[in-house]
Amino acid sequence: MILDLSATAADLTASLVDVESVSGNEQRLADEIHAALAGLPHLTVHRDGNAIVARTALGRAQRVAIAGHIDTVPLAGNLPSRVSGGVLHGLGSCDMKGGVAVALRLAAHLAAPSRDVTYVFYDGEEVEAERNGLLRLSRSSPELLAADFAILMEPTDGQVEGGCQGTMRAQVRATGERAHSARSWMGRNAIHEAGAILDVLRGYQARQPDVEGLRYHEGLNAVGITGGVAGNVIPDECVVTVNYRFAPDRSVEQARAHLEDVFAGWEVQVTDAVSGARPGLDQPAVGSFVAAMGGTPRAKLGWTDVARFDALGIPAVNFGPGDSLVAHAPHEHVRLAQIEDCEARMRTWLAA
């Protein structure tokens, strides 16, 4: 099969879904995309592993990057795709082959866009950061990603979502003293002590700050807990793993200081953290896109690769078909009309 970029964005999405591309298994889909774009005279195509970068070079005053990952989370009995009542069901239909289809259609059919465009299709987004194709490109070939503005085609239900929240995981450790459980009063139970950590979490009031006009919504949650030595031993350690989702008005360092403050009295060990991205809606390049797409921009609460563009100094927003609430769910799906609508609006903006 060679992808048929003359098919509608809806049909093209179904074709993309039916080429299984669970993270680590992107090669066939990358080959198809590479083959479909390589023959187009208005594009210069680069390949880095299973990431494809295709650029126009029209000498326009502005350049926009339009990016989407081509991998998916693991199979959940949801392939091949099926269409029912105008809705496409299947693995990756929502996250984010609908957005990839829109970008491929624009790449194929807009030979002379009003802004130069860099299309980026990349691998390894649904797994650990070190496998992320956009991160790899940003290290190996940052010049390929250079742009005034980036659009990440993550599912946003066809609304512009600005920036993203950061995320930090930390281990909060309660300690005690071991003893035989038949004489528990000789020791100090670290699991019971961890109850005080959970009390802090249960009483926590999450911030909902406005950042550049968008309202974010933080969260601080236990995502893991482990403790215990043996069935007859009072345990001397209990570790609560917490996940702090923080608005982009806080840096990673500020987030860390906040956790140390909230859990004063316990050992706090940050295990991983990535900063968020400010929405950048005050940038002119972003403003014109937001105005063209219509609607009221929202804050992006989940972390996305817009933060990687932000780290390169490129303002970025999320915009694409599909409802992020069903991303990663076995029943993920996307409305076909929304894919077509996203394509139409972006085509209008890029033609202007």
Next chain:
Amino acid sequence: MILDLSATAADLTASLVDVESVSGNEQRLADEIHAALAGLPHLTVHRDGNAIVARTALGRAQRVAIAGHIDTVPLAGNLPSRVSGGVLHGLGSCDMKGGVAVALRLAAHLAAPSRDVTYVFYDGEEVEAERNGLLRLSRSSPELLAADFAILMEPTDGQVEGGCQGTMRAQVRATGERAHSARSWMGRNAIHEAGAILDVLRGYQARQPDVEGLRYHEGLNAVGITGGVAGNVIPDECVVTVNYRFAPDRSVEQARAHLEDVFAGWEVQVTDAVSGARPGLDQPAVGSFVAAMGGTPRAKLGWTDVARFDALGIPAVNFGPGDSLVAHAPHEHVRLAQIEDCEARMRTWLAA
């Protein structure tokens, strides 16, 4: 080597410690004990795997069982034994080769005790119940264990300790609803919910009931906790494993009902339970032993194999050299004079 039962109980204990007999590896020590007892004309010796039963048959009005396990917990850099300042250090010195030495000395040298005696040396006490040699004997040859009274030579610091507490483990389950941790308010966090279970444990007032004149001390503790799905998921389950140590005035069924009452509102699943043993100090056979040993009997808080004798209808007490607080510790040890003293007192009682 053949064990030298003419050596002092102190020296014999050191010899027993130096024959490593971690649970599962008792054969060599069982062979040595078997060989040392087999030639004695006043004893009839039976063997069942690595358990040895040696009985006098003098037609006395009463029969007493004197029992000790020959296995130990795993090595902890504490072999061979060493003596320092009248104290023997080494694996099993406290739990319970000192008691085994006393029983072997009595078996060898009391050819005509005032009560018939059944000496029981058994394997597999420090591991799961199904490997316990006393349990195996009680099923295969209960007639070999028949007695009016039993003394289990567990370390009690040379004091009579009556009965033992029961022990029950249960899983108490908090549930919730999964969600992406970037939108935690869409779910319900089961680990946070488990904080309420820990609150119950932190506020729990343990009973300290008097049973037949002995004061027991219960305990209810978390010995394990586990919860969490992934670093970015609000978890829908958290399981707290609790260990309830209950006085012998409560049956297993009463203990279960108590846990269901304490944790009303959560799912409680009992995973294992063994009943305790009442002290039996009101039995005449027990009373004479207690009087002969002197001191004030105490309640045994940890579960011991006295409960197996109790289940056979045989009243039993714990009595032996060594401080149970150092049992299972790498630095376990026993005072040599206490071993000799225990032997002397029991010899006097059995000669009377």
